[in-house]
Amino acid sequence: MIIKRHNLFLSILLILVLVDYTLIFSEDTAAAQGKQDAETATPVEASVQVDKNEATIGDKIKFEIRVRYKDNIAVEFPEFKQQLGVFTIKETGIVEGPKSEKDGYSIAGRNYVLSSYEIGRQTIPPLKIRYKGEKGDGEVVTNEVTIDIKGVLKEGEIAGDIKDIFPPVDVPTSFHRLFTWMYGGIVALAFSGIIYWLFRKWKTGKKRQVQEFSTWRAPHEVAYELLERLSKEDLIAKGLIREYYYRITDIVRHYIEDQFGLSAPERTTEEFLIEMAHTHRLDDTHKRLIREFLVRCDMVKYARYGPSVAEIKETYDAAKRLIDETKESLKEMEGNVQLLKT
Numbered sequence: 001m002i003i004k005r006h007n008l009f010l011s012i013l014l015i016l017v018l019v020d021y022t023l024i025f026s027e028d029t030a031a032a033q034g035k036q037d038a039e040t041a042t043p044v045e046a047s048v049q050v051d052k053n054e055a056t057i058g059d060k061i062k063f064e065i066r067v068r069y070k071d072n073i074a075v076e077f078p079e080f081k082q083q084l085g086v087f088t089i090k091e092t093g094i095v096e097g098p099k100s101e102k103d104g105y106s107i108a109g110r111n112y113v114l115s116s117y118e119i120g121r122q123t124i125p126p127l128k129i130r131y132k133g134e135k136g137d138g139e140v141v142t143n144e145v146t147i148d149i150k151g152v153l154k155e156g157e158i159a160g161d162i163k164d165i166f167p168p169v170d171v172p173t174s175f176h177r178l179f180t181w182m183y184g185g186i187v188a189l190a191f192s193g194i195i196y197w198l199f200r201k202w203k204t205g206k207k208r209q210v211q212e213f214s215t216w217r218a219p220h221e222v223a224y225e226l227l228e229r230l231s232k233e234d235l236i237a238k239g240l241i242r243e244y245y246y247r248i249t250d251i252v253r254h255y256i257e258d259q260f261g262l263s264a265p266e267r268t269t270e271e272f273l274i275e276m277a278h279t280h281r282l283d284d285t286h287k288r289l290i291r292e293f294l295v296r297c298d299m300v301k302y303a304r305y306g307p308s309v310a311e312i313k314e315t316y317d318a319a320k321r322l323i324d325e326t327k328e329s330l331k332e333m334e335g336n337v338q339l340l341k342t
Helices: 002-040 175-216 219-233 241-260 269-277 284-301 309-326 329-341
Strands: 044-050 054-056 061-069 073-076 087-100 106-116 120-124 128-133 136-141 145-150
Touching: 044 128, 044 136, 044 145, 061 073, 061 128, 219 241, 219 309, 241 284, 241 309, 269 284, 284 309
Parallel strands: 054 145
Antiparallel strands: 044 061, 061 106, 073 128, 087 106, 120 145, 128 136
16 A cells, blocks of 8 residues: 555656756747747837828828838838828928937838828728848738728718708609690700700800800910909909819810810819820829819819919919919920930
8 A cells, every 4th residue: 555655656756857857948939939930030110100191182191111120121112192091192201210219229211192082980901011131031010090081061061962862752643644744844855955055055155265265365364364364354353263173274274275185174183184194295293283182172163162362373373383383394395205206
């Protein structure tokens, strides 16, 4: 009996020694592996930040990508076209840095200016930043940024022209009601035809007016004359802000068509911007100026944005600046092409 207890005690002691040895060996192995991983990993951190988390539709938002790293590596910032999700990229800055910090890290960054015309809670998704270093290539992922885009209506205001739709109405089978609806439809079609005819006549007369100018005056002279007439009509003081933006957009579109041969007046802004992107008759600076001008006008015409007095003046100045800077550009470009041919 004593011998059995003694053997049991030895067995338990042996098991405890083996368990203790296994745990010590596992800790040493994990520590060695962690040390090896730390030595081989290249410490790189990437983050993004914005200057505001709430903005009004069309506002400029400053967006920055920052990369913090050690060792001698080269950071490759992503190249965007014109969109970053629902955000339009207005400006792209140059890469800044690297700047050294006291803890041995370096920081490099790149700035952008964004804006959005989508109302609601919008998100800039995580971005992948690639880098190349002595210990190999890799990539890191930035954080996600959420921005609340608000409309131009202030809190508590109600858009008077926006109403709930009526619920479905059961229409009983009735010949009298059927004839009433048919008569109403005929009247509506006739009325629509009259409105369309008047609109076409007004537009044709307006185009003829521009064409009359164009027969004996240069496109920029016609545009200057029409801008001066628009200014003297003082539509802003009369409260006709949307009419003012329709008129100034029409003047600029006809000027672009007459000066550069681009079909601007009869196209939507999106269709025209697509055609403009592929033409060599305008340089990138003027393309950007035209794009911003048309988008700014569309916000007032279709999104019912209420511009301030300063913004209205900026729109008028942008139209004149566009004409000032492009009235001789086409002749210069044609002259350069002719020199290259000779």
